[in-house]
Amino acid sequence: MADSITQRPSALARWCPNSEWVLLAVLALEVVVFSFTGSNFLSVGNAFEITRLAAEIGLLAFGLTLVVKTGGIDLSVGSMMGLSAVVLGAAWSAVGLPIWIAALLVVALGAAGGALNGVLITKLNVPPLIVTLGTFSLYRGIAEAATGGYVSYTGFPSSFLFLGQGYIGGVIPTQFLLFLLVFVLLWLVLHRRVWGREITAIGFNAAGARYAGVRVGRGTLRTYVVCGICAALAGIVYVARIGQAKADAGSGYELLAISAVVLGGTSIAGGRGTLHGTLLGLLCLVVLQNGLRISSQPSEIAGLAAGLILLAAIGLNQLWSRSQLAALVASFKKTNLSSDGEFNMKNSQVALIIGAIIAGAVLIAASNMFLARSLTQQFARGSEALAPGGPAAKRLVLAMTPKARADPYFISVKDGVDAAAEEFGVNILWDGPTDPDPARQNEIIEAWITRGVDVIAASAVSPDAISTVLRKAQERGIKVITWDADALTDARSFFVNQATAQGIGHTLADEGARLANRTGKYAIITASLTDANLNEWIKFIRERMAAEYPQMKLVAVHPSDGLRDKAMTEARNITRAHPDVKVIIAVAAPAVPGAAEGLKQDGRRDVRLTGLSTPNLSREYLKEGWLDSVILWKTVDLGYLTVLAAKGLHDGTLVPGATSIKAGKLGPIAIEGDNILLGQPFIFNKDNIDQFHF
């Protein structure tokens, strides 16, 4: 690789200047493994579905490739997605601009945001990591401040939603075309235009490039503008895909995109890197995620595997180039020319590589369709043979998604789910996003649709966002119910209703007012300001307080980011900043013990505390009197009932119009319309807490 001046580089080095072969091998391995472990992994439908998931991260990663190649980095791209989403929604909905004009405006905004990064970096000479760390907070902060975190714009026209949800020719997701267009454009720019060479030169040695007549500042600034535009486009696609525009769009996407870029062989120190390498890196990550989901593995396995692949790929690459270095120890200075292969790569070579990738994919997909068809036939025959009275009747596969995987509340629901699954012989797939993130939840459900499950039971992070994929599931013949948090009513058959948002809000308000003797100031501690469900409860708390307890005055709503540490700090700050506050209502499971510990450490017996949490997290504080009550339904029963409802729907024992359902050990449960009612929220206090262990 390094000796290209003196002798012709080896074939491998010519074809894969950045060891792209490692990624191809990883990708091939993934494809082979998942075609065995996952159902419907290898199918044309899934191949294209993967590109839908890849589009947003891909757009970010392409823009980032340019930036990283100059030796920079942009951490603000995910936040720019959030700001773009909010501006798009506001321009369309509040200002009333036509949606495509609004989209153009957002692209201009992306360019401006990128330019701000670029100007600070090039004109003021501030390191990119720091500038974009600042704008990472700033862009997301503006989006949150402008909407208060909770405003979400929905109801976009279907022509716009087609961009994120539609298919061209029945199989190709619309955004794939945009993805492809941006890829081709940027590839040409990076590998065939003068500016691309400039970027490479700047990345290797900015000072040297300057002496060679490259306008380093201008060349670098432009990469940030392009990166900002890509982020804005990703934001638009995101809004079109999930059908809602909110300040939390794209949180955490920057890390995934950076992973794809560096996995694709772009050197974080600059100079080395190709756009097709980024594409391969991206595919490795997305195929891994998709394949593991389809193989019914929980998301944390995908996270673990992605981290390991990142280490292995980069580590191998380093060792590889070092061993070459050792061989070429004499020609030390020439090592910087290691990108020569990349420079010399001919169009015909590129075309051949890309052609080979596509041909391979088509071949795999075609052979698979054949395989899948013959397998289904076998299965059909097999099940016919087993069907008559056979005990091996196929077990119901129920896929359940909570709003957030690690939330103690959902963990306690899972206990009930497992109990019912064992009792009634149901296979459970349980997966959800790490944070309540509507886009991730949709991706999980998409994978289940491809995999093929019998029933999907969802607790919706966002009703508007989830309904698009749930409708799709219903179209594919999958039964859909919701639990805990409802979707739009046409996107599911039944809602297992543990308590309405109104019921929860009113119970919390009543309890708060009771603790304050109906007069005084109260404060609310929530998870994040963007959490749709919690905002709904807070709305009803405020409504009830205003209507029934006019003497109660809300002084503040503070976010705890779903963390106990921050909830404790917030509780102590609130009680000191508003010394006459009488009641705190904490509406997130970790916030209740956090606030209770805060009151305890400050010895604030004068402040009453209530909220929504699990008995296990609240027990000690209830007994010690730092917490007066927690409100919750019997979460274990909620899980149990959801499994039974899913089973009933699948077996045909639960049909629309039913007025009750036999719920095993729970006895008959009433159904009102299409709501299966678990009952009123339950108030736990120090007298009854010891009867509950979940």
Added chain:
Amino acid sequence: MKLGPREIALLGAIAVLFTLPLIGVSGFYTTGNLRNLIIDNLPILIAAIGMTVVIIAGQIDISIGSQFVVCGVVSGLAAKSGLPMPVVILTTLATGAFFGAVNGLLTARFGIPAIIATLATMVILRNGLIRATKGDWIQNLPSNYQWLGLGQSAAQPVYILLVAGLFGVAAWALRSTAAGRSFYAVGCDHEASRRVGINPNLVIFASFALMGVLAATAALFNFTRYPSIESNAGIGLELKVIAAAVVGGTSITGGRGTLLGTLLGVILMGTIGTVFTFLHVNPAWEKAIQGAVILAAVVSDTFFRKAEARG
């Protein structure tokens, strides 16, 4: 320690921030509130000491949020298994040292850029922890876990003194010992430091190992404030700590920075939220304000550097 223009500007910003609550706001200047402010920011400060050293050595560690929570969970499990507290503390520190050493090996031995290596370990540790705990908190800890069994009122001054001592030793060692200066040397110029007889890879390895131990220390100072351990903690800690170090004047390209600056950065970034709560500012603005402060700090830094260059 001599105050540079950066430290003076930071002191000015902090002075403004601490003046705001004087105007018509009660309750900020109470011993209780100030003590809470300090106690809450001790873990951040400890982690920021490590991060400053790592950044001075020209590296970065974005896995500390994950290291922090894994060390916390380990400390809880160790305490629950009935080990005496000194052993629990040593186990936790050893865990942190191990993770730091892994990061150090990946970067110093295998040559993986720090940002990539620690991005990978961040994801691996976080997901591994979710796999292991399934999100359950560690509860029913023995009574000698919270505040190390000292009780809140006795423990808090002890904690503050311990961290003050740790900070003082670290600041002195980084500034005035050969070992401390070697971090600057390596961060300034890897090759030049090698030529003067420093082993740069060893120094880089040491900076990550130290970071691991300090992440574990931060975990101990954080989680022993509670009677249980939240298995989801530490998300976003790395950005908070990096922001504090950078606002404090540590150069992200390595070779430049002081622990005094970092201390001021922690004070500034850690106090904004609380002051604004007392001023009854809508919390939706908090992120935007923090971003603006970071940008203001780095932009002002370029002017300081120009002023310095002029002498």
